[in-house]
Amino acid sequence: MNREDFPLLKQDIIYLDNSATSLKPQCVIDKMNDYYTNYSANAHRGDYDLSFRVDKEYEEARELVRDFINAKELEEIVFTSGATESLNMIVNGFFANLLEAGDEVLITTSEHASNVLPWFRLVKKLGIVVNYIPLDDNYYVTMDNVKKAVTNKTKVISLAGITNVIGDARPIREIASYAHSNNIFMVVDGAQMVPHVKVDVQDLDIDFLAFSGHKMCGPTGVGVLYGKKELLEHLEPINLGGGMNESFDSPDEVYLKPLPIRLEAGTQNIAGVIGLGEAIKYLNKIGMDKIIDYEHNLRKYLIDKLIMLKHIDIINVESDSGIVAFNVNKIFSQDVAYYLNKYNICVRAGNHCAKILKSSVGVTNTVRVSLYFYNTMEEIDNLVELLSDYDKILKEMI
Amino acid sequence: MDAELKREIIMENYTHPTNRRRVEDKDYIKVNTRNASCIDNIDIYIKFNNNKIEDITFEGEACAISISATSVMINNLIGKTIDEAREYINNFYLMSEGKTYDEEILGEANCYSDIYKQGNRKTCATLPFRGLEKAILERLK
Numbered sequence: 001m002n003r004e005d006f007p008l009l010k011q012d013i014i015y016l017d018n019s020a021t022s023l024k025p026q027c028v029i030d031k032m033n034d035y036y037t038n039y040s041a042n043a044h045r046g047d048y049d050l051s052f053r054v055d056k057e058y059e060e061a062r063e064l065v066r067d068f069i070n071a072k073e074l075e076e077i078v079f080t081s082g083a084t085e086s087l088n089m090i091v092n093g094f095f096a097n098l099l100e101a102g103d104e105v106l107i108t109t110s111e112h113a114s115n116v117l118p119w120f121r122l123v124k125k126l127g128i129v130v131n132y133i134p135l136d137d138n139y140y141v142t143m144d145n146v147k148k149a150v151t152n153k154t155k156v157i158s159l160a161g162i163t164n165v166i167g168d169a170r171p172i173r174e175i176a177s178y179a180h181s182n183n184i185f186m187v188v189d190g191a192q193m194v195p196h197v198k199v200d201v202q203d204l205d206i207d208f209l210a211f212s213g214h215k216m217c218g219p220t221g222v223g224v225l226y227g228k229k230e231l232l233e234h235l236e237p238i239n240l241g242g243g244m245n246e247s248f249d250s251p252d253e254v255y256l257k258p259l260p261i262r263l264e265a266g267t268q269n270i271a272g273v274i275g276l277g278e279a280i281k282y283l284n285k286i287g288m289d290k291i292i293d294y295e296h297n298l299r300k301y302l303i304d305k306l307i308m309l310k311h312i313d314i315i316n317v318e319s320d321s322g323i324v325a326f327n328v329n330k331i332f333s334q335d336v337a338y339y340l341n342k343y344n345i346c347v348r349a350g351n352h353c354a355k356i357l358k359s360s361v362g363v364t365n366t367v368r369v370s371l372y373f374y375n376t377m378e379e380i381d382n383l384v385e386l387l388s389d390y391d392k393i394l395k396e397m398i
Numbered sequence: 399m400d401a402e403l404k405r406e407i408i409m410e411n412y413t414h415p416t417n418r419r420r421v422e423d424k425d426y427i428k429v430n431t432r433n434a435s436c437i438d439n440i441d442i443y444i445k446f447n448n449n450k451i452e453d454i455t456f457e458g459e460a461c462a463i464s465i466s467a468t469s470v471m472i473n474n475l476i477g478k479t480i481d482e483a484r485e486y487i488n489n490f491y492l493m494s495e496g497k498t499y500d501e502e503i504l505g506e507a508n509c510y511s512d513i514y515k516q517g518n519r520k521t522c523a524t525l526p527f528r529g530l531e532k533a534i535l536e537r538l539k
Contacts, residue, residue, distance in 0.1 A: 334461040
């Protein structure tokens with residue numbers, strides 16, 4: 001649906017790599033062009049009309065984000081360069097000052113590198129321990145397994161809301177509730193979740209949320225860090241500099257601005273932030289409930305067809321999002337992707353930045369199809385038709 | 399070399415690659431070679447005898463182009479001197495850039511003569527050669 005909004009779709013391309021990044025609707029492109037063309041002044045320097053307009057648009061985007069994830073306060077929304085930076089700020093600005101040797105952080109083997117490597121560094125730096133919540137036979141996180149993994153040393157549970165290889169949704173509300181009743185912090189990597197399902201941070205009662213703009217019809221280079229205000233107050237800025245300080249006369253007399261500006265040092269990605277605001281308006285107009293329903297139907301349509309192909313091994317028959325990971329019998333995933341590329345079909349091959357997942361799934365690399373609301377059944381018919389002919393794949397993959 | 403023959407060489411070397419096996423022998427230098435932009439990941443084991451390449455084996459996970467190119471490299475470079483191998487590698491690089499090169503030296507590796515037209519596959523074909531270069535440098539250290 002809404003295909004006419006996406007200029008890239010005028011090309012003869014079937015884009016099925018939406019977990020990597022989404023396409024951009026014309027309204028987002030126009031909104032950013034408008035900034036660069038008509039009022040490209042700096043933010044928070046509102047001494048003249050142009051700059052005042054920048055402030056207004058920038059802060060309106062913050063309000064759009066707040067409303068989109070139903071945060072309580074505007075100060076809880078910090079703009080970053082993306083989910084990766086948000087997670088690094090959470091780990092290095094907050095938990096690095098709080099955790100001690102022996103404290104445990106729980107993740108899983110299907111986390112994206114951004115929710116693994118920052119914690120690994122704290123293992124090296126502080127002597128914390130990273131443990132893994134075991135996945136069930138469908139690679140899902142169950143409450144039982146969470147409870148089994150928690151010990152009296154557990155201080156943080158940090159999970160993707162929806163994972164980027166399997167596409168499974170975690171029972172975040174239940175996990176957060178259990179975590180809090182055991183004095184454990186709950187961090188959610190929302191990169192694959194926020195673009196696809198309605199997220200309400202108060203209802204989920206999570207402590208931190210990280211997500212990116214570019215996977216939700218917004219521009220690259222912009223993302224969001226959400227944190228409960230009382231926690232964000234203690235998040236030490238990684239970057240210090242312009243815009244975020246009140247005054248500084250000597251090393252002992254540095255005064256920082258209040259949240260959220262304190263965590264946005266230097267000139268920000270203004271066009272990106274404004275573009276993200278427009279993307280949120282756009283998604284709201286379609287309706288998040290409609291988006292996930294549509295994706296579920298489309299995924300089911302794809303799975304029902306793929307499952308009939310004997311030479312295809314689907315890794316995640318069950319999944320809660322639009323992600324399907326599979327392999328073609330005895331053909332390296334990259335060769336499959338290359339074959340599909342000859343027919344202008346964009347899919348991803350590889351480990352999808354979840355390098356430690358192989359210990360659970362047993363395969364290192366897969367072909368990944370990831371859907372969004374502008375994909376269609378006709379596109380899936382095309383894909384399946386190309387995948388159904390094993391000899392053709394063998395013949396044309398090189 | 400016509401397209402059908404190129405295809406045959408690539409597929410034969412992909413499905414039945416030469417010397418695909420790990421070796422546990424300290425006379426072999428082991429190098430890992432992988433691509434930053436894709437997922438090819440190969441270990442190459444090379445045994446030198448003075449300035450000659452006595453044996454090459456490999457193991458790893460990679461696409462049809464990388465695996466076949468490794469096999470072709472092994473077919474052509476066992477028994478060659480380090481200087482001959484370097485000349486071979488340089489000509490392979492020239493071919494993969496679409497530049498003028500010595501077709502005679504490359505032999506069956508001419509099956510990759512169109513690879514320069516496929517930007518994303520050029521790095522797959524050159525992968526084993528970058529590994530071998532690393533091993534040669536280590537040998538000459």
